[in-house]
Amino acid sequence: MTVRASLVTEPIDTREVLREVESPGHGAAILFVGFVRDVNDGKPVHGIDYTAYEAMAEREMTAIATESAERYSGSFVVIVHRIGELSVGDASVAIATSHAHRDMAYSASRYAIEQVKARVPIWKREHYSDGTREWVDPTGKADRVGSA
Amino acid sequence: MTVTVLLFASYAESLGTSSLSLELPEGARVEDALRTIRARSVSALPPKPLIAVNQVYARVSDALRAGDELAIIPPVAGG
Numbered sequence: 001m002t003v004r005a006s007l008v009t010e011p012i013d014t015r016e017v018l019r020e021v022e023s024p025g026h027g028a029a030i031l032f033v034g035f036v037r038d039v040n041d042g043k044p045v046h047g048i049d050y051t052a053y054e055a056m057a058e059r060e061m062t063a064i065a066t067e068s069a070e071r072y073s074g075s076f077v078v079i080v081h082r083i084g085e086l087s088v089g090d091a092s093v094a095i096a097t098s099h100a101h102r103d104m105a106y107s108a109s110r111y112a113i114e115q116v117k118a119r120v121p122i123w124k125r126e127h128y129s130d131g132t133r134e135w136v137d138p139t140g141k142a143d144r145v146g147s148a
Numbered sequence: 149m150t151v152t153v154l155l156f157a158s159y160a161e162s163l164g165t166s167s168l169s170l171e172l173p174e175g176a177r178v179e180d181a182l183r184t185i186r187a188r189s190v191s192a193l194p195p196k197p198l199i200a201v202n203q204v205y206a207r208v209s210d211a212l213r214a215g216d217e218l219a220i221i222p223p224v225a226g227g
Binding site for chain 1: 154156157158161200203204205219221222223224225226227
C-alpha cells in the first residue's frame with residue numbers, strides 16, 4: 001500500500017512518481033501533472049514562484065492522499081508538489097494513482113487534484129514581462145476571502 | 149497568554165511581516181486575535197479570512213490557548 005505526499009524544491013521526476021504506485025495487482029495507473037502555463041487571463045506569464053505554509057501543506061496533502069485511497073477502494077496515491085521559482089513548462093504538481101481497475105484510479109486522481117487546489121495552503125505569484133509580480137487569487141476576489 | 153500569528157503571501161506583504169507575537173487575555177478566541185491584528189495595522193485583512201490553528205483549519209469562534217500557532221491563510225492557489 002503506497003499512500004504519501006510531499007513538498008519538494010527540486011524538479012519533479014514525474015516518471016518516478018508514477019513508478020511509486022506500480023503494483024502487480026494494479027492494472028491501471030494514472031499520472032496527473034500540472035505545468036506552469038505561459039499565459040493566464042490573457043496575460044503572458046514568464047514564471048511563477050510558489051510558497052507554502054510548509055508543515056500544514058504537507059499535512060493536508062497527506063490527509064488528501066489518505067482520503068483518496070480510502071474513498072476509492074484502496075487505490076495507491078502519491079502527491080508531490082513543488083515550491084520555489086518555476087519556469088514555464090515546469091511541473092508544479094504530480095499525482096499518481098493506481099488500482100486494480102481504471103475507474104477507481106481515475107476517481108482517486110480527480111479527487112486528489114481537486115482537493116489540493118481547494119485546501120492546501122500553497123500560494124503562487126506570477127511574473128509578467130514588464131517585471132511585475134502578482135499573487136494569484138483563484139477566488140477572483142482580489143484581497144477579499146469569502147466564508148469558503 | 150501569547151500566541152504566534154503566521155502570515156503568508158499577499159497578507160504577509162500587506163502587513164509587512166510574516167509573523168507576529170500577540171498577547172491576548174485568557175479565553176480569547178480567534179476573532180479576538182483578528183480584531184487585535186486589525187487594530188494594529190493600517191492594512192485591513194478580509195472580513196472572513198481562512199484560519200488555521202496549529203496547522204488545522206479552524207473557525208473564528210474557536211478558543212485559543214497559550215502557545216498556539218494561528219495562521220491567517222490567503223486564498224490558496226496550489227496545483
